Amino acid sequence: MTMSLASKSLQHQTSDQAAALAQLQLTLQLRFESITLDVEQTLGITGITGIYGPSGSGKSTLLRVIAGLEQRATGQVSLSERQLQDSDTKLFVKPERRQVGLVFQDSRLFPHLTVYQNLAYGAKRQKHRQLSIANILSLTQLTAMQHQNVNQLSGGEKQRVSIARALLAEPKLLLLDEPFSALDKNTKSQMLTIVKNIQQQMKLPMLYVSHSLSELQYIADQLVTVNAGKISPSVTIHRAIDDLNSRGEINPLTSISATVAEHLVEYGLSRLQLATAESLTQSIYLPLLEAQENSPLIGQQLPCIIYARDISISTTKPEHSSIVNHLSATITAIHYRHRHALVTLKVAEQVFYAQISLWSAKRMALAVEHNVYLQFKANAVHSYHYTEPSINA
Numbered sequence: 353m354t355m356s357l358a359s360k361s362l363q364h365q366t367s368d369q370a371a372a373l374a375q376l377q378l379t380l381q382l383r384f385e386s387i388t389l390d391v392e393q394t395l396g397i398t399g400i401t402g403i404y405g406p407s408g409s410g411k412s413t414l415l416r417v418i419a420g421l422e423q424r425a426t427g428q429v430s431l432s433e434r435q436l437q438d439s440d441t442k443l444f445v446k447p448e449r450r451q452v453g454l455v456f457q458d459s460r461l462f463p464h465l466t467v468y469q470n471l472a473y474g475a476k477r478q479k480h481r482q483l484s485i486a487n488i489l490s491l492t493q494l495t496a497m498q499h500q501n502v503n504q505l506s507g508g509e510k511q512r513v514s515i516a517r518a519l520l521a522e523p524k525l526l527l528l529d530e531p532f533s534a535l536d537k538n539t540k541s542q543m544l545t546i547v548k549n550i551q552q553q554m555k556l557p558m559l560y561v562s563h564s565l566s567e568l569q570y571i572a573d574q575l576v577t578v579n580a581g582k583i584s585p586s587v588t589i590h591r592a593i594d595d596l597n598s599r600g601e602i603n604p605l606t607s608i609s610a611t612v613a614e615h616l617v618e619y620g621l622s623r624l625q626l627a628t629a630e631s632l633t634q635s636i637y638l639p640l641l642e643a644q645e646n647s648p649l650i651g652q653q654l655p656c657i658i659y660a661r662d663i664s665i666s667t668t669k670p671e672h673s674s675i676v677n678h679l680s681a682t683i684t685a686i687h688y689r690h691r692h693a694l695v696t697l698k699v700a701e702q703v704f705y706a707q708i709s710l711w712s713a714k715r716m717a718l719a720v721e722h723n724v725y726l727q728f729k730a731n732a733v734h735s736y737h738y739t740e741p742s743i744n745a
């Protein structure tokens with residue numbers, strides 16, 4: 353992605369905001385009738401941290417405590433060495449002084465004002481702002497619609513205004529609570545790509561709550577899981593998904609970050625390269641990501657997922673198959689579940705999961721350490737990468 357002048361200056365202006373290694377220290381308790389949020393954890397939150405867990409587990413409450421919206425919470429909260437609350441010393445930094453931005457699912461904007469006026473209203477209260485409204489409009493891709501009334505905007509555009517408003521306050525941490533759950537897949541892809549770019553340009557740590565693991569796999573660097581008011585340490589997104597797979601808590605899936613190698617425009621495919629030993633380059637093909645062969649995406653890492661139910665196994669090299677993806681792999685574990693077997697395999701250091709029927713597992717006499725081939729269609733590889741629709745489309 354080419355960086356605009358506005359965003360270059362923005363990066364410069366916010367570089368001191370960018371805590372090299374942002375940390376959130378939480379020792380807190382908040383009791384409700386249904387649940388007690390009980391957290392004792394120091395979380396590394398550099399980049400985007402996904403917050404994942406079942407409904408009612410306490411994700412939104414956790415964000416509300418960090419934002420200072422839950423006065424009853426006891427304990428301590430600090431953000432990269434700055435103490436935000438400590439019930440022992442009666443310290444409680446008010447929400448508006450925490451430098452923590454919060455974006456919800458429903459954008460709470462002033463409906464009768466334009467995009468610009470909505471931002472200017474918030475900006476009035478920020479006396480020593482370094483970022484201009486123009487910077488923020490450009491970063492959130494709102495410049496062209498700044499004079500439109502917000503009630504004429506789509507859901508995705510309204511959410512961009514909410515994010516713009518939060519950024520204008522120059523937060524040191526941005527909390528996003530299911531911000532795009534009401535949007536369709538295409539708009540969501542666009543929004544996720546915008547948020548990722550904002551994070552990379554501003555180096556602003558973000559906590560991002562979602563029910564969708566595929567969304568989190570695309571956007572998050574690491575993941576924290578919340579369960580019945582308790583939270584896990586943050587671990588890399590791939591490791592977190594592997595843990596959820598092995599505990600049988602999700603529809604098993606393979607989580608990959610692979611390098612975009614080329615676009616085969618005439619075939620409607622893009623090729624990713626899996627990091628393997630040099631002599632053993634393995635490619636993954638997926639539906640075309642960009643219409644141009646020389647796209648800025650080439651050379652970048654693309655997060656994508658493949659559901660285990662979409663991967664099959666062959667004991668011989670599938671040379672006469674129409675299926676485009678076949679990878680040579682080694683079985684590392686087989687878990688027998690109700691009516692199917694979940695086979696864990698390795699392609700170099702990358703872990704894959706294939707879900708096959710018990711019948712097939714038995715017929716093929718699969719066992720740990722067997723060398724086999726994985727097969728899956730290009731359409732089985734999912735990514736939230738967003739491409740602008742071409743003018744001729």
Ligand SMILES: Nc1ncnc2c1ncn2[C@@H]1O[C@H](COP(=O)(O)OP(=O)(O)OP(=O)(O)O)[C@@H](O)[C@H]1O
Nearest residue numbers: 384385386387405406407408409410411412413414
């Ligand atoms: N102000 C409150 N008073 C009483 N109970 C509350 C309050 N706020 C939250 N709760 C309870 O705390 C629990 C956790 O709520 P929370 O909204 O944090 O869950 P969540 O993980 O974000 O859920 P979801 O994914 O459905 O949004 C729920 O059982 C909820 O009813």
